[in-house]
Amino acid sequence: MGRPRGFDAEQALERALLVFWEHGYEGATLTDLTKAMGITRTSMYAAYGNKEELFRKALARYTRGPAGYVAKALEQPTAEAVARALLDGAVRTTTRPDCPAGCLGVQGALAAGETAHSARDALIAWRRDGGEAIRSRFEQALDEGDLPPGSDPAHLARYVTTLAYGIAVQAAGGVCRDDLQQVADSALLNWPPHPVTPTGTGTPPRRGGRGPS
Amino acid sequence: MGRPRGFDAEQALERALLVFWEHGYEGATLTDLTKAMGITRTSMYAAYGNKEELFRKALARYTRGPAGYVAKALEQPTAEAVARALLDGAVRTTTRPDCPAGCLGVQGALAAGETAHSARDALIAWRRDGGEAIRSRFEQALDEGDLPPGSDPAHLARYVTTLAYGIAVQAAGGVCRDDLQQVADSALLNWPPHPVTPTGTGTPPRRGGRGPS
DNA sequence: TCTATTCAGTACCGCTCGATACATAAGTTT
DNA sequence: AAACTTATGTATCGAGCGGTACTGAATAGA
The missing domain is CATH 1.10.357.10 (Tetracycline Repressor, domain 2)
Structure with missing residues (x-):
């Protein structure tokens, strides 16, 4: 009940995804995001929570998209x-x-x-x-x-x-x-790259002379 | 002439480099940088120009360090x-x-x-x-x-x-x-990975079926 | 010692950041 | 139609951003 949402939440998330993708989390400002999404800050907060949750939802969409x-x-x-x-x-x-x-x-x-x-x-x-x-x-x-x-x-x-x-x-x-x-x-020309002894079952062959630094 | 600098510019640059390295350009604030460098904002601007030039100088030091x-x-x-x-x-x-x-x-x-x-x-x-x-x-x-x-x-x-x-x-x-x-x-097990026809002198072998996108 | 020149520290600038209070619009339910 | 619920738009919040006047402080040369 109540007033229905006036925008497509999935489509707006897709737009936000593209902004995060291009500018990164820090480089994407709320002004950039909401402008690309075609909604106001208020609508964004009501629909997604905050910038961090918007990013997580965009990442989930990225994963399945x-x-x-x-x-x-x-x-x-x-x-x-x-x-x-x-x-x-x-x-x-x-x-x-x-x-x-x-x-x-x-x-x-x-x-x-x-x-x-x-x-x-x-x-x-x-x-x-x-x-x-x-x-x-x-x-x-x-x-x-x-x-x-x-x-x-x-x-x-x-x-x-x-x-x-x-x-x-x-x-x-x-x-x-x-x-x-x-x-x-x-x-992928040499697949698999080479059989390596699984960790723990033996000492893997390593060239010496490299110190920690 | 004039009052000599009260800090080691190279050492301070090294500290700034570590901050940029860890937090990235956007994530490193002037407060972070100057605190790590042990100098004030004013001294940083006088010695390096601004944040962008400080980053370029830190990158140059990273290159040779x-x-x-x-x-x-x-x-x-x-x-x-x-x-x-x-x-x-x-x-x-x-x-x-x-x-x-x-x-x-x-x-x-x-x-x-x-x-x-x-x-x-x-x-x-x-x-x-x-x-x-x-x-x-x-x-x-x-x-x-x-x-x-x-x-x-x-x-x-x-x-x-x-x-x-x-x-x-x-x-x-x-x-x-x-x-x-x-x-x-x-x-590096298969070095060189394989001889590829230099671009322009022939059609490199490519598997078919991949469209754009 | 006096003056010129540069450095250092405080306080502050305008701006943008993410986030919100509040009033209004647009629906559903009764 | 009245009451209720939710979405939207405006205007703004406190905080932090990069950057800078301005005032002393410290050194060099005359």
């Missing part, structure tokens, strides 16, 4: 296909001509001041959760014999996500899609 | 040693226990609002210049027969820098040094 390729990639039949779908998706999503360059999960709040600590932590958790989902998928692949015995699923997940994040940084700097696709293709 | 491993890496005798030194240096610099996690050149201003556009562009140029220096080094390696004929130095440089940026993002999220060193080692 532009970043939906991650969930789809995990459904690929083989570990290599999963890795390829992840990197191809990262290249495409970070270089879409109709969206800001880069990845919201990376550039939304990589380093931040006091006021953006919660947003930064939310993105750290977002990346960690994504990485663990990939690791879990690779564990399944290992069980299925889809990966060589002795492979470390956590390591493979870090390998893929590290490349994806690097691709996102490059895209944010204006590197074009074709150049990044070449990088993704190169990184 | 914590990021000095890049210049050293370019002096390695072989392309593979260059790549290895770059990734090892990235791992170590982004995970130093006495410095903020991550890379100033990445998290200083990846996405930004209006007021930080110049800082963001400065970092984009910083990354681009670094990448071109690496490309130039790989061109030299190609001339010396240190890389297989047909290798694309620009592509190899993007491959290495993409990994370095990804490592920086992982480090910013708290991933530990050993895990990142594994990623760096894996990425």
Whole structure:
């Protein structure tokens, strides 16, 4: 009951997502956001809570929207296909001509001041959760014999996500899609990168001479 | 002539660098900066100009300080040693226990609002210049027969820098040094990643079926 | 010692930030 | 139509932002 909302909450959230994506959490002001959303500050607070909650809702929409390729990639039949779908998706999503360059999960709040600590932590958790989902998928692949015995699923997940994040940084700097696709293709030429002794079951081979510093 | 400066300008710049490194350009306030530098706002403006110039000077100090491993890496005798030194240096610099996690050149201003556009562009140029220096080094390696004929130095440089940026993002999220060193080692197992036809001299092999977006 | 020149500290500037109080409009329910 | 509930728009809040006059303080040269 009461007066009905005069705007489409999902569409307005999509607009807010684009602003956060382009300017990051701290760089996106309420004036920018509400102007893009086509609503007033009051309506924004009534519908989403505050800036921080608006960001979290935008991140959730990002996950099931532009970043939906991650969930789809995990459904690929083989570990290599999963890795390829992840990197191809990262290249495409970070270089879409109709969206800001880069990845919201990376550039939304990589380093931040006091006021953006919660947003930064939310993105750290977002990346960690994504990485663990990939690791879990690779564990399944290992069980299925889809990966060589002795492979470390956590390591493979870090390998893929590290490349994806690097691709996102490059895209944010204006590197074009074709150049990044070449990088993704190169990184998957030796898949899996190599069988690494799982942590805890032995001493991984490491070159010496590196001190702490 | 006149009253001499009452503080060490280089040491104060080092303190400012750490603040920018940890909180990014937008997240670092003048109160944070001057408190860490141990000087007043007035002294900061007199010595460095303004916040933007302070950031540029801090970035220059970062380049010849914590990021000095890049210049050293370019002096390695072989392309593979260059790549290895770059990734090892990235791992170590982004995970130093006495410095903020991550890379100033990445998290200083990846996405930004209006007021930080110049800082963001400065970092984009910083990354681009670094990448071109690496490309130039790989061109030299190609001339010396240190890389297989047909290798694309620009592509190899993007491959290495993409990994370095990804490592920086992982480090910013708290991933530990050993895990990142594994990623760096894996990425260099197949060096060079593969000989790619230089852009413009032919159609690089690409899998089909990918439309725009 | 006197004067010129530069540095340092206090207090403050205008502005924008995220967030809200309040009055009004637009619906639903009775 | 009256009562109630919720959304919208205006105008503004206190706080913090980057940046700056202005007043002393400290040193160099005459």
